[in-house]
Amino acid sequence: MLRQIVAALxxxxxxxxxxxxxxxxxxxxxxxxxxxxxxxxxxxxxxFSPAVIEALESxxxxxxxxxxxxxxxxWGWDATVWRRDLDFRIQYYPLAKVYRVIDESNDFQRSFxxxxxxxxxxxxxxQVALPVAEDWRPARDCYAEVWVxxxxxxxxxxxxxxxxxxPAWRLxxxxxxxxxxx
Numbered sequence: 001m002l003r004q005i006v007a008a009l010x011x012x013x014x015x016x017x018x019x020x021x022x023x024x025x026x027x028x029x030x031x032x033x034x035x036x037x038x039x040x041x042x043x044x045x046x047x048f049s050p051a052v053i054e055a056l057e058s059x060x061x062x063x064x065x066x067x068x069x070x071x072x073x074x075w076g077w078d079a080t081v082w083r084r085d086l087d088f089r090i091q092y093y094p095l096a097k098v099y100r101v102i103d104e105s106n107d108f109q110r111s112f113x114x115x116x117x118x119x120x121x122x123x124x125x126x127q128v129a130l131p132v133a134e135d136w137r138p139a140r141d142c143y144a145e146v147w148v149x150x151x152x153x154x155x156x157x158x159x160x161x162x163x164x165x166x167p168a169w170r171l172x173x174x175x176x177x178x179x180x181x182x
Contacts, residue, residue, distance in 0.1 A: 022049040022168070024064075026176035029146040031068070037129045040068055040086075042176075044123035044148055049168040052150070053115070055159065061091040063104075063154035064122065068130060070180060072142045081138060084130040087151065088122055103128075138180055145175040 029042035044066070048056070056062055070082040087104040092115075099118035102109040106128075112118040149172035152163045163169035 022047050023171055024148050024150075024173035026146050026148065026173050029144070029176045029178070031070075031130075031144050031180065032127075033132075034129075037131050038068075038084075039127040040066075040125055040130055040146070041127055042066070042123075042125040042146055044125070044173070046119045046123055048119075049171065051166065051168040052171065056090065056092050056115075057094070059092060059094055060156065060159060061089050061154075063151040064088045064090070064148055065151045066125070066146065066148045069145050070138050070142050071145060072139055081142065082132065082136075086125075086128065086130075087154075089154075090118055090122055142180045143177055144180045145177040147173045147175040149173070 024047070025045045027043040027045055029040065031038040031040055033039075046064070052062065064087070066086040066088065068084045068086070069080050071078040072081050089100075089102040089104055091100050091102070092098070093100065097113065099112045099115055100109055101112065101118050101122050110121060112121065150169065152160055152169060155163055
């Protein structure tokens, strides 16, 4: 009986460790102001679950949404004063054996032979322009945050139903926050 309990605890612990290897992490992010835009620079680590990798390698396109917000502290909750979402798509073409990373906001794409290289490029955002009114300035007490999620709404309908109920598909990062200095 004790062996079964120990084996069960070890199995749960191993599953917990394996689950920690999945998900997204925003390692770094900054917004710099240019006349009519912010320039977003960020480094994001993507770790897909085996189920997501299997779907990708079967030719299912995946859309990752990078959410950028400027927020202002309020009494009960913080108010969003500016927001922009960026969509990036990664798709594998089995016949050509190539991964394609597409920046849907800027209609730019690159191809890679290895998944690791594609994920590295996907997570390396450099000076991505995010429009803002030229005369708009955030208040001094504002902060910025960036996070990313796998956009389940962009999956094929039949797969979307499965993804809603499976933790392997609910991949997102925690918000990366920093004080905004304009």
